[in-house]
Amino acid sequence: MLVRHDWVTLYANGIRYLEKAPLLYWSIAASFKLFGVHTASARLPLALTVLALALAMESFGRRAFGSARAGLYSALILLSSFGIFIFTRITIPDVAVCLWLTLGMLCYWLTEQQEHPSPLLCWGFAACCALDVLTKGLIGIVFPMLIVLAHLLLTRGVRRSITRIRQLFPLSSIILFLAIAVPWHVLIALANPTQGHPGNLSFSHGHWTVPGPTDGNVHGWLWFYFVNEQVLRYLNLRVPRDYDTVPLALFWGLLLIWLMPWSAYVFKAIASVPWMKSLRRQTLDASQSTLLLLGIWAALPMLFFSFSTRQEYYVLPTLPALTLLIAAWLAKEADETESFSVPNRLAIAGQRISVVLLILGSIAALAAGFFILHSQPPSPNTDLATMLRQNPGDYALSFGHFLDLDTRAMGAFRTPLIITAIALFGGTLLNWLLRLKYKPHAANLWLAAGAFGFLLAAHLGLQIFSPILTSYNLAEAIAPQLKPDDMIVINGEYESGSTLGFYLQRNNIHILNGRSSNLWYGSFFPDAPPIFEDNNSIRLKWTGVRRVFLWQSLDDPLPSLPTKAYFIAQSGGKEIVSNQASTY
Incomplete structure (x- = not known):
């Protein structure tokens, strides 16, 4: 815009x-x-x-x-x-x-x-x-x-x-x-009229x-x-x-x-x-x-x-x-519990729910403790992607890649796991103890504190996991050697490497075998730039004088190229290769 x-x-x-x-x-x-x-x-x-x-x-x-x-x-x-x-x-x-x-x-x-x-x-x-x-x-x-x-x-x-x-x-x-x-x-509608007959x-x-x-x-x-x-x-x-x-069952669950x-x-x-x-x-x-x-x-x-x-x-x-x-239910429970000197129906229900929460919080804390004790921190500069299992069937979910995590990969998340264990167990424990003393308002505040602690852990975990989800590190690697007339190509759908465009502030990134998804419809308009490549066109550009940076996922096979592909950078299960060697 x-x-x-x-x-x-x-x-x-x-x-x-x-x-x-x-x-x-x-x-x-x-x-x-x-x-x-x-x-x-x-x-x-x-x-x-x-x-x-x-x-x-x-x-x-x-x-x-x-x-x-x-x-x-x-x-x-x-x-x-x-x-x-x-x-x-x-x-x-x-x-x-x-x-x-x-x-x-x-x-x-x-x-x-x-x-x-x-x-x-x-x-x-x-x-x-x-x-x-x-x-x-x-x-x-x-x-x-x-x-x-x-x-x-x-x-x-x-x-x-x-x-x-x-x-x-x-x-x-x-x-x-x-x-x-x-x-x-x-x-x-006026700016994008119908072309051809519906x-x-x-x-x-x-x-x-x-x-x-x-x-x-x-x-x-x-x-x-x-x-x-x-x-x-x-x-x-x-x-x-x-x-x-x-x-459907997962959607509701x-x-x-x-x-x-x-x-x-x-x-x-x-x-x-x-x-x-x-x-x-x-x-x-x-x-x-x-x-x-x-x-x-x-x-x-x-x-x-x-x-x-x-x-x-x-x-x-x-x-x-x-x-x-x-x-509304929590406020009514707190008001009625503090108004009566004897246990009431809402107070008893709140106590029972607090027991369920304590059990679930304890199980979650024990699971976090298991991963803390049975995993080792990865060595410095280890690419997290190399430690992940691949579950492509789960990637329909927005955060399906998190299901790739196993015991080995969890070693990279020791700090978030420690915070998770403390937050979930501590929050649910204090919630239970305070409800036993008929102090549901204080119990609710401590439960909220435990929830915020868990969100802090989730935030730290996302920072660790971010190389899997973004191409920021790859953009940083090629930025110093990128010239205005160089070509950037994403092997696959644009969405998989679209952060390259944001971090490099580049438009018209070329797409190899990925004319689909969000760019599919707009690509048919006459003003669409010629950015879509196939295996034949990329071979021609690969042997030209123009430098090409090719982004690809390590899970997808590299197309057959006529000359050597020079490695530039790798991060989060993705890499950049080029038709020309780096000069610095």
């Missing part, structure tokens, strides 16, 4: 990147403009998004349950849960989806506390939906509207729901939504086929963005078929991991939702209506993605609702 001065059409490596909504990329480009192109400025927008989400959660919890503790717990649980942490280590917009959805639901909930809804709250809801659409596409409007409609129907019935909707300033809210969401969609698209054997570059046809942005990337992706018919889906350690309270929290009472059309009081809203919010994204292709981070829109439900 900064180089092209084009904030409408996204580009990656000089090629139109048309499958994603722009808001995350606008925020990163603005950060680059203000602070320069650095790793920290690239991560700043997501960091500020998490901070804003935590503040929104605190406000929602405090207002919804009339308790400062509920607000505090909402923010603490969100910030200390593993899912929010791990999925903000990669640059994806899903935590921003959580922010706009949370703010939108807060606006709607506030209107439910008013006999005559404020137009500002209704417009706030519409604005949040529009910003969510600019963040992630159609789910930005689908999720909040389905949640609100389900809540209205379950609490009011059809006739009263229609009456209530008329009170929510629907016309002006729709106009505001369109005023925010539509302009970019119109501009990018009838060239055909469906056979359960898959859609699209004309390739030899057909001289490219379907326009409207088809690609709305139909292919959202509708067909949901139906598992998207082209190209370069993606996997997480198994990982929810407990992403809420760790607070997932121990999730079943109590869900049980507090008046599901049966609402289905029987019984009148709900304000507190029960709030719990029902959060329950619908928690369930809908999970059910929605249960019938589609899914990645494990698709669960994120559910986490704020579950967090609020857990925070």
